[in-house]
Amino acid sequence: MSELRLPGRLGGAPARVTALLAGVLLSAACGAPAEPTQPLQTLRLMTHDSFSISDEVLAEFEQQHGVTVEILRAGDGGSMVNQAILTRDAPLAHVLFGVDNTFLSRALESGIFTPYRSPALADVPAELQLDPQYRVTPIDYGDVCLNIDRSAFPAGDAPATLEELADPRYEGMLVVQNPATSTPGLAFLLATVQRFGEEGGYTWRDYWADLRANDVLVTAGWEDAYYGSFSGGAGEGDRPIVVSYATSPAAEVYFADPPPAEAPTAAVFDGCFRQVEFAGILSGSHAGAVGQAFIDFMLSTTFQEDIPLNMFVFPANREAELPEVFATHGEAAPEPITLDHERIGEERERWIEEWTDVVLR
């Protein structure tokens, strides 16, 4: 009967067509730029979601060196480092930018970088140069700080220190990010670990237990904390204190139309955690001289002065001038908290685990 023959004919069709389609797609894909050959024509930069730089600045490098710079985004900072580690035998890019001090030790231990000592490091403060073997080069830094909604504290009674957050006056006012899923959340946890310590009468765990008693709200990421639960700026929430960046008030001024004379929010400079972002040449990528030139270029004042308004962080090169909106609304924290990156690498998971026990369970 026809019923028996039909399935055979139709059943065979998908496989053939799929194979055909796959063939077309694959041959089309083969035309795309393949593995780099000598000399390098395309320099691939692997970076995180927040990377941004002006076209003109990149074009300047491309002209000088006769290469095209291709940018490859690889999710957030942690996910980017993990991807670079997983692909270390066949690197996706020549240069990686954006690994910060919280993920630095994992990146260094896995040996994904080739050392290169840029002459431009002469203009970079020593405290930013965290790798004595020059496998990574510091490019910028930023401070994770508490931000307050100015309108909620008209009498100037906003908290000024980390300790004050545990005060019942600020009950139900603070929103922080989960350190397990968010970079600023992790930075804030690290700041409290450093400030209150692991041992003694009052540890960082006691501090967080107090914050919990004071009804701290934990969100998954920065976006839902800042735009969802925070009351300042465009936020929909009712909590006037949030973990964000020292430069967020400057961004509130810059990304407003028309720009207000005064930012609606302000950073609290106590207990800020300093994040340093690094770039490195991926080993096995055959980046050669162009890769090194790109690292030098990232430290040049052209690139460095373009950083602040693109990524809202501070340039590592002390010769780079800051834009005006930074000078009036976005200073760096005068005495930021730092923590040894190797210690972060060793202890991060345990700290996050213990934090989860204290705050969430």
Add this chain to the structure above:
Amino acid sequence: MLVFFVYPVASILLLGVAPEGRPDLGALVAVLSRPFVLEVAWFTLWQAALSTLLTVLLALPGAYLFARFDFPAKRLISALAIVPFVLPTVVVASAFLALLGPRSPLNAWLAGLLGGESPLRLEHTIWAILLAHVFYNYAIVLRLVGGLWSQLDPRLEEAARMLGATRWQAFRQVTLPLLRPALASAASIVFLFTFTSFGVILLLGGPRFATLEVEIYRQTAQLLNLEVAAALSLLQMTALGALLLLYSRYQARLAVGLRLLPARSTARPPRSRRERLFVAANLAGMGILLGLPLAVLLERSLARPAGYGLGNYAALFAPERVSGLFVPPAEAIGNSLFFAALACALAVSLGLLASAAIAYRRGPLGHAFDALLMLPLGTSAVIVGFGFLVSLGRLPFDLRTSPLLIPLAHALLALPFVVRSVTPVMRSIDRRLREAAAVLGASPGRAWREVDLPIIGRAALVGAGFAFAVSLGEFGATVFIARPEAPTMPLAVFRLLGQPGELSFGMAMAMACLLMAVTAAAMLLIDRFRAGAVGQL
């Protein structure tokens, strides 16, 4: 499918399960028997089951409404109903907060009524999760079930009523059994989506809730704990695979040969007072559930420091840089449409063939194939993304950075929708029609073309609509593979929301509204084709 799904996923799972080259089953069992894994798995299961049940129950009256009644702006409303489907979770979360959050008018009103400060606290509760799941998946039930329902002969039910059955009896004993294939189809997709829910759980549920998907992401992207991630992925895929296999067998058994009618002939304007009331109440319900959050987004997108205006939209077209975007955000519209069209075409052509294979080849092989096609939806995006990275680099050509990956990945994710829309209809085609054609001398190919295809056309367009929407709204895979100079619309929203400032927020809302408009317009366009296709029946 093999190259772009099975191989990458197998590669990354092997890295986790067998780091030294040989599988370590002991370690696998050890991971899976940890109490937190069981806890997460149990939560994943019950929230998905409850979400699916709620969605089906709430959307069923809507499906009936669309199948049986004509009312003003029907096509526009039907197009708008699918819009939630494409919206990024961050945007939906912010709309919900505006409506139900501590500073919402509703809370102010309740506070006046009950006293206290914002008595309604939904954020970070299971209710927020369930509500968002219904909001997102309503259209799936509406379209898949409503699609088949509108083609059922109303005379069947009328005959039952004539024979003395009550309205409820007629529904339970006549209509419901006939709707079962579409119901099972829709429920299986909703279950799959809610089982693998990620953004909704993180953003609306808060840090105390975790599904397997959330945990897999955390273990892979944050902790690089591939061993645990692989074990969890295997658990997730096995659970879903088993379920899908069961579903597929059940589905095949449900198939009843039916004479389907063109949808136009089965719907009519409401006649009695009672019917008008039903239509009005139903539309009002949909308006509150789906319309209000969308309206809030529109309001937010128009809000400017001084009153309302189009300034946020104008800013999207300005060449000024938005952090992380290398082009004016408005260019994302073109990119999104291009990728969606490509993905839609791919998914529909592959989906039709796959459906034919499933519908006409019964038996275990067909079931297995059906379940396999659904698996991409049930696999963590981060696992597929990381799988691409570790495996495709080993092929002779480096596909990992090719822009073609986007429509390809989207097509893979959209395929199940096409298959789910088409297979039930294909199975319902009365076999005798085809046999009659054969008897009259038509070759099998011709019989398929002239008998099956016109009937399938409508279902294929329902699938095409979903495929288009899936691609427009897809975020998880795109974020890994999109090139910065070719961002999609959800990606642009995400970047805009990544920086502080009222203008950033306003622009993000404006972009979300454009995404809504583009989606609704595409759905209306596809509906037009659909009306034509049905005419041939």
